[in-house]
Amino acid sequence: MLCSAHQAWPIAAPQRYAPMADNETTSHSRLIERVAANQDRHAFMLLFAFFGPRVKGFMMRSGASDAYAEELAQETLLTVWRKAQTFDASRASASTWIFTIARNLRIDGLRREKLAANAQAQLDVLDLDVERPDQTLNSVERAERLRAALSGLSPDQLDLVRLSFFEDKPHPEIAKALNIPLGTVKSRLRRSMMLLREILEDLK
Amino acid sequence: MTIRHHPDIATLGSFGFGTLDKARAFVVAAHVTSCAKCKAMVRGFEETGGVVLEDLEPAPLSMGAGEAMLDMVLHGADADRRTAEPRLAEVDLRTVLSTFDEGPWRWLGPGVHYKPLTTAPAGEARLFLLKAEPGTSLPEHTHSGTELTLILRGAFSHSGGRFGPGDLEEADSSVEHQPVVDDGDVCICLVAMDGQLRLTGFMGRLLQPFVRL
Known part of the structure; x- marks a missing residue:
């Protein structure tokens, strides 16, 4: 189901914190894995159709103009395409992973002009290896619990x-x-x- | 290294959501890098971010956005466009430490030197290193803004407790303290601070005109 590229994305506002179907949240992870495995463009466009407008909304709510928010959304999804191999479904859900990408771009993009170049140069990006031996829920289950708690x-x-x-x-x-x-x-x-x-x- | 003092939950949350200013984020990242507890909490905030993102009202994309996107990934168009690392920004402390050898330490007061790491515009938090000789007693002071201090080496104590390597202290105008550096080792801290120090003791008021961090 590749959405037509010639129309705006007709996506209705979702119900706030409505429980998401299990297959939907796991399928986002699968889609990223398909992009990683064989640069699956159909999988990618499904991710784009879902997350593109949401990341754009996130950027606009954070103060970006319509055009700039869309550019940042594109850059976020471009990063998803390029870094898909580094995604590890056992450590983060798809939405957590994509949120961190969008967040980092927001930090860079919305404050670029304000940054002290010096601090930026010294900010090194390392892997966040969270060990949680006591954790029994997987990332998708955690996301669902979190969603339920927020609701x-x-x-x-x-x-x-x-x-x-x-x-x-x-x-x-x-x-x-x-x-x-x-x-x-x-x-x-x-x-x-x-x-x-x-x-x-x-x-x- | 036993870490006893952690960032406030609001600071940690702002860091996870990416709304903390750069200088403070740098100091918090340096703490989180070596604190498993805070690292797990930051990941929790990131998970929250993921859920909020999923449920966010979508903003319609412009006509042809999908086509442009597909073109971008398939033909490597705009290959030099920036991409973000999909991971938490952490600080390579070695990089920070290496700056110890670069540039001069500046005299701040008896036994105390500092080294600016950034030149932030007025009103924004500045990042600098602070070095105090063993046994130094800093003047009693408070802050007009807020201050995040990460101890990199050595230790100091004041009424709020003892602070050693990895500990992070948050202070604002509600905190008035007089840190005393442990004997035996020099104390080096990474500090993000906005506003100014306000010296409060008798000696402090005499010294205030000279304090320009």
Whole structure:
């Protein structure tokens, strides 16, 4: 099912944190593995059709213009194509892996001009080898549990999580924009992260 | 190396979501590199990111985006376009350590030297190395902004506890402390700081005009 390239992608907004079909989340991993194994372009275009618009949405929510967000989405998927061999389904789900690519591009892309060249030169990218001997759930099961936990949050709590997820302005700027004290921004961010920590610790 | 002091959960989360500024991210990455507990927590935030990404409302792509994408991967068009490493940015401490030998240490106060690693615009966190001689007692101080300090070598203590290699300390204007470096070894720290140090003791107020980090 290769989507036509001649039309915009007609994808409806998904239900928020609706449980995803098991085969859908595992199939994203399989698609990446097919790209890795034999540069399967059909598999790749399916990944592009699903993740392209979402990564673009992620970039726009983070402050990128429509055109630039699309460029960053392309670069994210281009990275998926080129680095597919380094994907390890036993260590990360497809969406976690693609999120880290998008996140790193967002860091580079949205703040490039602000970077001190010196620090950039010294930021070396190494492999994150997380060992979790006590972990009994695989990455897909963890993602499903996480999704279920997030769906149980109140709208206020979800807002908190979103604030911490998309906001890459320095805290004083958020405080100014929302007209609330700096300490309030910090304590709200902290609350949302603590909430997430509880959820994550329950996954073990 | 026993790590006792870790980044605040909010700092760790911002790092995992990629919303932490560069200087702080550098210091946190250096800590996470050697702390299994924080590494696992960061991975958890990344997993959260993956789930949020999957459920995000898609932004429609422009006409022909798929074709352009296919063309890009099949024909290697734009081969020099940047791609991102799909892994957590970690710090090669050896690279940081190698800078010890480059450039001069600058005098900051009795027994204390520093070496800037970045020149950040005003208002943004700066990254520098701090070196204090064994037994040095730093002036009592607080901060107008926030400060992340990763201990690379040696140790110091203050009212908040003892900090050794791998430990990360977070301080802001609510923290007033007077670190004392352990006897026996020089203490070297990697610091990300915005705002300025504010010296608070009597001697400190005398010295304040000279402190320009």
